[in-house]
Amino acid sequence: MAATKYSQSIKNDSRLFLATALLELLQNTNLEDIKISKLVERAGVSRMAFYRNFETVGDVLKDYFEPKINRLFDDVIFKTPVNQKMFAISNFFTEFDSTMKLSIDRHFEYIIRQIFFNNMQRFYQSLDDINQIPESNRRYWIGFMSAGVYNIWREWFLNDKRDSLDDVHKLLGTLQTTTFNAMLER
Structure with a gap:
């Protein structure tokens, strides 16, 4: 049970980090110009963390x-x-x-x-x-x-x-x- 809560916490954190990073990137860049690699780098998460939660940048x-x-x-x-x-x-x-x-x-x-x-x-x-x-x-x-x-x-x-x-x-x-x-x- 603890592992499940912990993994859910990590998943939620990854989603929040990705959203925060994306909103920061959107201050100067159009959505269609933001690549997943740039987003995950800015968010400090892995590509796997992105794909565990989303299919597209717009999904974030x-x-x-x-x-x-x-x-x-x-x-x-x-x-x-x-x-x-x-x-x-x-x-x-x-x-x-x-x-x-x-x-x-x-x-x-x-x-x-x-x-x-x-x-x-x-x-x-x-x-x-x-x-x-x-x-x-x-x-x-x-x-x-x-x-x-x-x-x-x-x-x-x-x-x-x-x-x-x-x-x-x-x-x-x-x-x-x-x-x-x-x-x-x-």
């Missing part, structure tokens, strides 16, 4: 960011009153501000976008009224809204946050309500 980022984003959405989904859920998602926008910039600049935005998209789907599937939308349209509406929320957030960010976050929330609320009602009318 997914492993690092996914639990953080999942926790933020868990708070919104399970701990936030219904009338404050969309506003609570702003925590994601503000907390991941620097990550968004880095992901765009260093070409790993697709990883953040997919994790966000998966969590927005969880968020919409958790809404009490979601079952009012016919099953045949529900997944399309959830996909549409999930992608839309991400793209609005991205545009807001890329435009130097010129609009207030409150205005963005109102826009999202309007789009969500309008499209939700349109699905009910079908």
